[in-house]
Amino acid sequence: MHFYHCCRSLLLAICLCGGAVAADAPPNVVLILSDDQAWTDYGFMGHKTIQTPSLDRLARESLTFTRGYVPDSLCRPSLATIISGLYPHQHGIVGNDPPKHAQGENSAATDPRYQTGTRNDFLQHVDRMPKLAEILSREKGYVSHQSGKWWEGNYARGGFDEGMTHGDITRGGRHGDVGLSIGRRGMKPVFDFVRQAKADDKPFFVWYAPFLPHTPHTPPERILAKYRDKTSSLPIAKYWAMCEWFDETCGELLDFLEAEKVADNTIVIYVCDNGWINQEDASKYAPRSKRSQYDGGTRTPIMVRWPGHATPEINTTELASSIDIVPTVLAAVGIEKMPEMEGINLLDAKAVAARDAIYGEIFEHDIRAMDDPVASLRFRWVIDGPWKLIVPYAPNEPKAKIELFQVVSDPLEESNRAAKEPEVVKRLQAKLDAWWPAQ
Structure with missing residues (x-):
């Protein structure tokens, strides 16, 4: 195999003009996003009860930063950072919902001027900011697919070629609509997209952001049964089961990539949008978690798996941030990051050590x-x-x-x-x- 690649590269180099050497096929990119999960709530992070075998395996196969962070502990600003490589104060999406008193509407969020006017006006920010899907398509011919959590209108507004979220406010479009069924109701849209991209011989980018383990905490009984006797709190048992359900869907996705024989040339990146500490008596988040300034809201493991390029290691000392995701992908496919992107390439050991x-x-x-x-x-x-x-x-x-x-x-x-x-x-x-x- 090594001999074949060396000969192929040499032959291409000889045939090309000007001494330029052709690159290998661009790697596919799969971004896995957890939704409302504490940094402690994985087997590989030391949780004694929650079972996450698929993510434990991914952590072992990845360059995994246990000291990873998102800049803001709220989903919409956090997701906008993950797709743009910019801090919230740079891309402008600093909250989940726009002001309730714009354009003279009533304070009630049900005011139609707020729902169809102000909410749509807030989408100006996604139109202005860099978007990973759009950059990959424009510069390298990638095709892309959105599923799961997505706040910024129709999937096409995020630069995706295909997707599940229609984003129509009048039909329930707010933070994912139809896309929120992914994982909870199977993986078919993502699998169909990957198969088609493979048939078309196109590099692909997948945004897999299921509404998991996010509320409503409605895990299958077969999973919940594992946790009912592990705690006296049913809400916590449900949350733990949701974490395992999410992990199960991640395993389905990772196994699918292997079955389709694309795993070896696919970068898989994992991050959670923000933390979550479940209350004892209700399926709600406790203080010092989601929306807070503390690690319970901002810390998350960050993993990068790229066989042959990212050396597997559980890094417990260096710092990583979700602002690094876009620069890491761009560096991997040979695109320069924009000057305003302050993140680093997590596969550049010198840059990581120098931070x-x-x-x-x-x-x-x-x-x-x-x-x-x-x-x-x-x-x-x-x-x-x-x-x-x-x-x-x-x-x-x-x-x-x-x-x-x-x-x-x-x-x-x-x-x-x-x-x-x-x-x-x-x-x-x-x-x-x-x-x-x-x-």
């Missing part, structure tokens, strides 16, 4: 202004080595205090060391302000 900090920002669920991210800002945060500094935006969080945690030794962020480490606070505050002053 000294990652950053994030927490905004309101319902934004306060269409084109002013600062108006909705609550917190900024920075992680530098073992330290995490959280700085409240005083105009919107006047009672909140600066917090400093040693997240390596204090992963649950229980001991605020800001008063004891003023020099660390000062140093990290300067980094935060240099990154985004937020004024």
Whole structure:
């Protein structure tokens, strides 16, 4: 096999003019996105009860960063970052829903001017920002498919060639509509797309973002039965079962890639959009998880599997961010990232080792202004080595205090060391302000 590839490459090099050497077939790209899952809630991350055999296997086969993060702990801004490679304050999608008082409509979100006017107006941001599917299609001839969670209107608006989400507000389009059935009701749309791309000899990009383990927590009884006697809380048992159900669908997808003999030339990237800590008495998220500035909302494992290119390793020390996903894919297929993209190529070991900090920002669920991210800002945060500094935006969080945690030794962020480490606070505050002053 190695001899064949060497001869083929040499022959192509001789035949090409100007000394340029043709590249091998571009790798396919499959992006797997969990929806509302804590960074602790996987077997490979140490959970003692939840069973995630498929993701455990993917972690073993990937360059896996256990200290991965998303900049914002809310799904729509987080997903927009994953598709664009930009921070929320850059792409402008800083909340799930637009202001309730635009265009003179009533405060009720059911006002038709809000539903069909303001909501559609908010989609201006996706039209302006870079989109991975669009870049891959334009530069390298990829075909792409969207399934699952998707807030930004019709799938085509995200640059996808095919997809499941129609995005029509008048027909229930908000955050995925028909696309939210993927995984919960089978995998056929994704499998059909991959088979067609393979038949057409086209490199493909798959956005697989199932509404899992997101509420409603309605796992199959065959899975829930495993967890009923593992806890006295039925809501928690349901959530644990949802995590396994999601894992099961990931296994179906990974097995399918192998069965279709495309796994060896496919980059599989895994990330969760934001964290989730289930309440004891209800299928709702607890404080310090989703929407919060704490690791329970922002931390996630990030995995990159690319056989022959990404050396499998469980990296427990270096930092990774979802802003790195687009730069990593672009580097892999030979496209330069845009200057405004601050992420790095996670397969570049030198770049990973040289990184000294990652950053994030927490905004309101319902934004306060269409084109002013600062108006909705609550917190900024920075992680530098073992330290995490959280700085409240005083105009919107006047009672909140600066917090400093040693997240390596204090992963649950229980001991605020800001008063004891003023020099660390000062140093990290300067980094935060240099990154985004937020004024």
